[in-house]
Amino acid sequence: MDFATAHALLRDRGQWRGAASGVAPAAGDAAGSGDLVLARVPAPADGKPVVVATPLPYTREVSGIAVGPCDALFVADTAHDRVLYIDGLCDAQVWLPARSSAWADAPGQFKRPRALACAADALLVADSGNARVQSLAFPRLEAHVAWTSWSEPVSLAVDRLQRVLVIDAATHTLQRTLANGSADAAFDAAVAASGRLARPLFVACDAQDRVLVADAQRNEVLVLDGDGAFVRILPGPTGWLPGALATWGSRVYVADAASGAIAVFEHSTGAAQQIGNVQGWQGPVTALAATDGALYIKPGLDAVFYRFAADAVYLTQGSLTAGPFDAGEDRDWERAWVDAVLTAGTTVTFEVATAASDATPPGPADWIALPAPDALLALFTPPGRRFAWLRLTLATADTAATPWVRQARLATAAEDYLDYLPQTYRYNDNGPDGFLSRWLRLMRSEFGRIEALLDDMPRVADPQFEPPDTLSWLAQWFGLELPQIADDAQRRALIARAVGLLARRGTRQSIAEFVELHTGIAPVIVEAWTDRRLWVLGQSSRLDFDTRLPPLDPLGMVVPDPTQEQGCCPASPPPSDAQSCSPCADAIATLPEAAPVPAIGRAVVGESGPLAQYQIGLPLFADEAYRFCVVVDAYRASDPQTLQEVARIVDREKPAHTDYRIDLIAPEMRVGFQARIGIDAIVGGEPPPLQLGGSRLSMTTSLPPFDVARIGDAALDGSLTLT
Secondary structure, three states, X not given: OOOOOOEEEOEEOOEEOOEEEOEEEOOOOOOOOOOEEEOEEEEEOOOOOEEOOOOOOOOOOOOOEEEOHHHOXXXXXXXXXXXXXXXXXXXXXXXXXXXXXXXXXXOOOOOOEEEEEEXXXXXXXXXXXXXXEEEEEOOOOEEEEEEOOOOOXXXXXXXXXXXXXXXXXXXXXXXXXXXXXXEOHHHHHHHHHHOOOOOEEEEEEOOOOOEEXXXXXXXXXXXXXXXXXXXXXXXXXXXXXXXXXXXXXXXXXXXXXXXXXXXXXXXXXXXEEEEEEOOOEEOOOOEEEEEOOEEEEEOOOOOOOEEEEEEEEEOOEEEEEEEEEEOOOOOOEEEEEEEEEOOOOEEEEEEEEEEOOOOOOOOHHHOEEOOOOEEEHHHOOXXXXXXXXXXXXXXXXXXXXOOEEEEEEEEEOOOOHHHHOOHHHHHOOOOOOOHHHHHHHHHHHHHHHHHHHHHOHHHHOOOOOOOHHHHHHHHHOOOOOOOOOOOHHHHHHHHHOHHHHHHOOOOHHHHHHHHHHHHOOOOEEEEHHHHOOOOEOOOEOOEOOOEOOOOOXXXXXXXXXXXXXXXXXXXXXXXXXXXXXXXXXXXXXXXXXXXXXXXXXXXXXXXXXXXXXXXXXXXXXXXXXXXXXXXXXXXXXXXXHHHHHHHHHHHHHOOOOOEEEEEEEOOOOEOOOEOOEOOOEOOOOOOOEOOOOOOOEOOOEEOOOOOOEEEOOEEEOOOOOEO
16 A cells, blocks of 8 residues: 555544534533534423414514523513513512503503513613603613604614614614614614515524514515624525524524424524424414523413423434545545444434535535445445545434434545455455455454554543543542542543642642632631741730740750759769858859859749650640641531531641641631631621611611612512512
């Protein structure tokens, strides 16, 4: 063989090459993360389909539903001239307006409210019966602004720059206002100049500020850029009647009045394609809203709505198309194979298309379905075609299951096993299409699996390539315990820096870091010697403030010497007459009569004790040496299991000769005991609100920064929760 074998792989770690439709890499930390699976879509949380009986096609009517701050939900009850507010924390409900008014057009009153949209600081209501758009300011939902530039506003959307898009059903126009409330004349002129809108009915904005408009006369969903210029039309099914719209990330949801289904589109910068339908829904739709992957569906003009859970089921079908792959001049692709795991009811169709040039993509008739997951292309494709395309089609009969594709690849010709056999076998095999030649290539493909495992051995020590379920095994090579709270990416990063982590193991910074990695709590490690207080004359001498007495005499026990107490030399026995010892006598004679003789040595029970020579001075630092304190906020370690985990990590990481204690810090400050800001002193929050009976103003309670606004008999506080 004159050339080395060339390979083309569709997957590089968690990234897949090619154009995907209805498929995506599996997310999460479990085994198979990064494998290609069917995409997930919203569905009823209980798994029971929702069918709203209605003749098809149904009449496209407009109402509103919107998700606000703190998961608050607003639902337009168009038929009864009101808006339902549902608290996202306690599910309590309040009707807006709370009380009827004699003036239906008064601020805060509604007449046939249609679309709803949440801006950064207000709820917007298309009050179509009053020919205005009302703004209800958060947090009190006060009606503070009303725009009257439209005759019948029916649909609203707000983009990232807080620009408001409004569809007027009376004039069949789409207009945009800036964040300050003034008209965006340039955008309005661009939309009008395009001539694409005939009877716009619904509008939505995606994450890139592209504008999507459902036109009820043209039966199209048009995509406009941020300046109002026409971009494309969503490629919906033949004969569809698009209606209510919602966007989330790159997803676009479109209600189809012809089929009663909700179509799901993947809308990227360069293209848009339908990947399937929302599972478990059949019926009319007057409004849609999407947040955090969940989908809210409003079927009528009353306040009834349904919530479909995010990523509840798999699509029934999806595909990945990649290519062209170039084998090289005068070379062909010899082999194609896919590594997939199939469960009951799931299938993977593997197709290939080849051509001598990459100028034209393959047509429908050019695709060839391979009969096996590992196939020799020479048996199915003609020679002389250096370019190849691969297509994987994943399908399932059970929306709770999906096939898992690990890898798909192409390879050019490899070594020929006929070269290892006597020449007579080559003479009698009738060329490369002979039975023996084909049989040996199939055998080589089986051996290739083992060779691929051997070739991948260097990747075993690389955490970026290791499968998620074997990361713990790889971490054991370094003696590293992976935190349970870490995700896949964090565990890979920890293994990659294991050498650096373990190089400073046992230090104060290392102990704190390991505790944070395993528990999420960042403790403060305080070594006891930093709090040691010694007496220094003229600098620190206030007892128990900056000075401490040692528990024992630093010099140990020194027994008094009676000879030294009498002032005589210890080398000779004490004389009977002091005058006979002239050196001592001279020394004594120089002392005043009342001066006591200095004592050498001292032994006091409880204050001194015998010390070995190497222990001299030990009492000065014995209580602080090799000891440290782990300071943890008490509220972070309120769970006993969390506290046990902190102790376990500290026991594992600390040097063996050290001792420690865990200090749980409450939100208080005590001078002399707990007053180090950022270590053991926590500044408390605001005092509790005023409570009647037993509250002292400015002592144990305080007034809120603003009055509580009431809607009917219920009050809304600053976080949009009922009190």
